[in-house]
Amino acid sequence: MNSQLSITTIALLLLLLLLASNVTAQPGVFNIRKYGAPNGDITNYKFVCFSYSLVFLFVKALKSAWKDACASSSPSKVVVPSGWYKLQQIDLEGPCNAPIEVRVHGKILAPKNPYHLNGQDQWVRFQYINFFTLSGRGTFDGQGEMAWTQNDCGRNTNCNRHAMNFGFAFLNNSIIQDINSKDSKYFHANVFGCNNVTFRNFNINAPETSPNTDGIHIGRSTKVQIINSKIGTGDDCISLGDGSRQITIRNVTCGPGHGISVGSLGRYPNEEPVVDLTVKNCTLNNTDNGVRIKTWPGTSVVSIASHLHFEDIIMVNVTNPIIIDQEYCPWNQCSKKSPSQIKIRKVLFKNIRGTSATQEGVALVCSRGVPCEAIVLSDIDLSFNGSKAIAKCANVKPTIRRKAPICMVPHI
Known part of the structure; x- marks a missing residue:
C-alpha cells in the first residue's frame, strides 16, 4: 500500500514538474x-x-x-x-x-x-x-x-x-x-x-x-508592407516620403481621403530617392485622388522616383483617379518659376477601372526641367457620367498598351 502511494506521489511530482517546464517554455x-x-x-x-x-x-x-x-x-x-x-x-x-x-x-x-x-x-x-x-x-x-x-497648417507654414x-x-x-x-x-x-x-x-x-x-x-x-487594411481619413490614406524603398500596398480600401500618394517630394534638402513601390488590388471610394505622384517646383532638390507599379485598382467616384503632379504647390506656398528637379521614371499604371468624378481621369503633368520617362498606361478603363474619361499630359510621352486614354489634350 505504501509502495503504491509512493509511486503515485512520484508520478504526480513528475507530472507537476513537466507542467511547470511547459509553462516556463511559453x-x-x-x-x-x-x-x-x-x-x-x-x-x-x-x-x-x-x-x-x-x-x-x-x-x-x-x-x-x-x-x-x-x-x-x-x-x-x-x-x-x-x-x-x-x-x-x-x-x-x-x-x-x-x-x-x-x-x-x-x-x-x-x-x-x-x-x-x-x-x-x-x-x-x-x-x-x-x-x-x-x-x-x-x-x-x-x-x-x-x-x-x-x-491652420494649410495656410500657415509655421503652424x-x-x-x-x-x-x-x-x-x-x-x-x-x-x-x-x-x-x-x-x-x-x-x-x-x-x-x-x-x-x-x-x-x-x-x-x-x-x-x-x-x-x-x-x-x-x-520593405514595408500594408495589406488587408481599411483607411478613411481627411488626407492621404497612405503617403510615401523620401527614402521609401521596396514598399508593398495590397488589398487596401481607401476612403474618404486623398488617395495613395508618392510624395510630396522635393521640398526639403538632402532627400533620398523613392524606389520600388507596388500598389495592387486596392479600392478607392469617393477620394479626392486615386494613385498620385506629387513633387514641389521652385526648389533646388534633385532626386528620383522610380519603379512605381500601380495595378488592379478600382476607382469609385474618384476626383483624380490617376495623377502625376510635378507642380504641387498647395496654398501657394512655393514658386512655379523653376521646375521640379525630381526625375520620375519607370511608372506602370495597369488595369485601373471604375468611375471618375471629373472628366479628366488621367492627368500626367511632369516637370519641364526633367520630363517623365518610361511611363506606361495599360488597360485603363475610367468613365465620367457614362462617357470615357480623358487624359491630359505635359512633358511626358506615355506608352499606351492595350486599352487606355490617349493624351489628346495638352495641359495648360
Whole structure:
C-alpha cells in the first residue's frame, strides 16, 4: 500500500514538474493589471472622469510591464485587457532581449486637449526594437476634434503640428496587426527608419473633414508592407516620403481621403530617392485622388522616383483617379518659376477601372526641367457620367498598351 502511494506521489511530482517546464517554455505574459493598472470599468464614475491618479496608474503600469517584458530573455507579451484607459504621451523603447509583443484588447484614449501631450509630436511611440508585434484588436483613439479646429497648417507654414497617434521608428522585422487607430490629431502613423515591417488589418478611421490626418506616412524605410487594411481619413490614406524603398500596398480600401500618394517630394534638402513601390488590388471610394505622384517646383532638390507599379485598382467616384503632379504647390506656398528637379521614371499604371468624378481621369503633368520617362498606361478603363474619361499630359510621352486614354489634350 505504501509502495503504491509512493509511486503515485512520484508520478504526480513528475507530472507537476513537466507542467511547470511547459509553462516556463511559453512566452512570458506581463498583464498590466498585475502592475497596478485600473480595471478600465467605464461604469466607474471616477474612471469616466479620468482622474489624474487613474491616468498615472495606467502609465506607470504600462511602463513597468514593458520594462520587465523587454528585459526578459525569452519571448514576452505585454497585455492590456478589455476596458477603457486614458494615456498621456509614452515612449516604449528597446532594444529588448527577445521578441516582444504588446497585445491591446481595450480602448485607449488620448487627452482631448492637444496641449496636454507636453508638446510631443507622437502620442504612442515604439522605437529601436527588433521582432516587435502590436496586436489585439484594440483601439487607440486620438480624440482629435479639438486639434482639428485649431489646425491652420494649410495656410500657415509655421503652424503648430499636433501629435500623431503612433510613431514607429527604427523597428526591424516587426508586425502591426488587428489594431484600430481613430481620430488622430495629426497623422495616424509615422513610419521612419524601419526595415521589414508589416501592417496587416490595421484599420484607420477619421472623418473627411479632419485636416492632415494622413493614415500611414512612410519615410526612410525599406520593405514595408500594408495589406488587408481599411483607411478613411481627411488626407492621404497612405503617403510615401523620401527614402521609401521596396514598399508593398495590397488589398487596401481607401476612403474618404486623398488617395495613395508618392510624395510630396522635393521640398526639403538632402532627400533620398523613392524606389520600388507596388500598389495592387486596392479600392478607392469617393477620394479626392486615386494613385498620385506629387513633387514641389521652385526648389533646388534633385532626386528620383522610380519603379512605381500601380495595378488592379478600382476607382469609385474618384476626383483624380490617376495623377502625376510635378507642380504641387498647395496654398501657394512655393514658386512655379523653376521646375521640379525630381526625375520620375519607370511608372506602370495597369488595369485601373471604375468611375471618375471629373472628366479628366488621367492627368500626367511632369516637370519641364526633367520630363517623365518610361511611363506606361495599360488597360485603363475610367468613365465620367457614362462617357470615357480623358487624359491630359505635359512633358511626358506615355506608352499606351492595350486599352487606355490617349493624351489628346495638352495641359495648360
